[in-house]
Amino acid sequence: MRDPSDSERRRRGEVPRAAGRRSGAADVPSRADHEREVVAALRRKALLERVTRRTRANVEIVVPAVPSLIDRYMDMLADHFFALGRPFTRSDIASLRALLLDKLEEAFRASPYSNVFIRYATDEPPSVGITYGVAAASSSLEDEYAYWTRTREPPSSAACPTPS
Numbered sequence: 498m499r500d501p502s503d504s505e506r507r508r509r510g511e512v513p514r515a516a517g518r519r520s521g522a523a524d525v526p527s528r529a530d531h532e533r534e535v536v537a538a539l540r541r542k543a544l545l546e547r548v549t550r551r552t553r554a555n556v557e558i559v560v561p562a563v564p565s566l567i568d569r570y571m572d573m574l575a576d577h578f579f580a581l582g583r584p585f586t587r588s589d590i591a592s593l594r595a596l597l598l599d600k601l602e603e604a605f606r607a608s609p610y611s612n613v614f615i616r617y618a619t620d621e622p623p624s625v626g627i628t629y630g631v632a633a634a635s636s637s638l639e640d641e642y643a644y645w646t647r648t649r650e651p652p653s654s655a656a657c658p659t660p661s
Contacts, residue, residue, distance in 0.1 A: 545582075548582075549581075549582030549583070549625060550622045550623050550624075550625055551622055552581060552582060552619065553618075553619050553622075554581055554617075554618065554619050555618045555619075556577065556616065556617055556618070557614060557615070557616045558573075558574075558577075558614075558615045558616075559612050559613070559614055559615075560612065560613050560615065561611075561612060561613075562600075562601050562604035562605040562607075562608075562609070562611040562612055562613050562633065563601065563605065564598060564601040564602050564605055566601075567594065567597065567598050567601060570597060570601075570615075571590065571593070571594055571597070574593065574597075574615065574617075575590065577617075578627060581619060581627070582625065583619065583625055583626065583627050585627075593629065593631075596631050597613070597615070597631050600613050600631045600632065600633045601613055601633075603633045604633035604634065604635055607633070607635035608635050608636055608637055608638075610636045610637060610638055610640070610641045611633060611634060611635045611636050612633075612634050612636060613631060613632070613633050613634070614631070614632045614633075614634060615629065615630075615631050616629065616630045616631075616632075617629035617630070
């Protein structure tokens, strides 16, 4: 029986064997393939570094003044900074944590309805730093109620049917 040609194998949906290669040989990337992958990885890394330097943000986050949630707030900020490609060092995190905890406690002492404002902005390129500030804003129950009545939407007529 004769060996089918490559065109016959393709017609049947079979992939022809590569010339000079043993059947069942493992697909080992060549040196050229490896070099192409390394170059592509280096290009991607350089591109991401450039994009990080050019990415800008100006953010204000308002959180309730609950000192016991300091770990949650710090995790949230660390995620923000990491997403911007600007992760903080341990000492940066420690100083931000101390400042934030101080403002949370200050605002909570004033009123449990208070908030803390966290503002940060990326530094201008080519710097990859972040400048931040934390401020406490005390709020009374009366202030919260006034805000609620000013901003809430009135109920729809379907929500409160009239008795017949």
